Amino acid sequence: MKKLVIALLLSALASNTTHAADLGGKLLKVGSDTTSPPMESVDPATNQIVGFDVDVINAICARINCQTEFVTTGWDGIFAALDQGNFDLVASGVSITDERKKAMDFSEPYIVNSQAVLMRVADQGLSIDEFKAKGKKLSAQANTTDAQVAEGIVGKENVIAYDSFSASVIALKNKDVDGVVINGANAAAYEREFAGExxxxxxxxxSDPLGLVFRKGDPNIAAFNEGLHAIKADGTLDGLVGKYWGQK
Structure with missing residues (x-):
């Protein structure tokens, strides 16, 4: 699928398939803003947290002998909650940025994500240049790289940032803004949810590399990187990308 806006990061893989990391069956709590299908969401039928990030974490834990318990946490407080010890790591489609690396540690990247713009169907012919030239307004979830991309397109004065992505979508539907910068990994899910609108x-x-987030100096990072190498090397990560986005 040529227009898929997410791709595996092309990184060097260790050729050695022997894995020494073993977390001894430890239960790790994982913070996640579970409002972003297919990365993570709550299945209404089972009330279970499901998605790509869930499957990635569980696949890694199968290699390094750990268990997981996902904890729904709002995006606006997720890093503070990690720092306070409410959970052991964050898996929530988090972009690795230099600014964030000052306050937290990341695993190696597991995918690369590209932002996109969600619009009303009637306006779908608008180009990036028209957004810039005509003073169009964009919205995005606050404190995300999506918001930074929006500011780069139309200027900070023409961006309205909301605490949640759903609030950004409501603003678009109400014609308060002309587009929403969206995490590309979630694009297809939102097109389906709002089909025709x-x-x-x-x-x-x-494009941003995405990583798992840990508190500064967490010794578990090395084990997770080892597990990540393993699921890349044996094709598991390719298979999960295929499961959620239809291609390897």
């Missing part, structure tokens, strides 16, 4: 009309904007 909203559409992802601009794709493949800036």
């Amino acid at each position: 909203l559409v992802v009309a601009i794709r493949d904007l800036e």
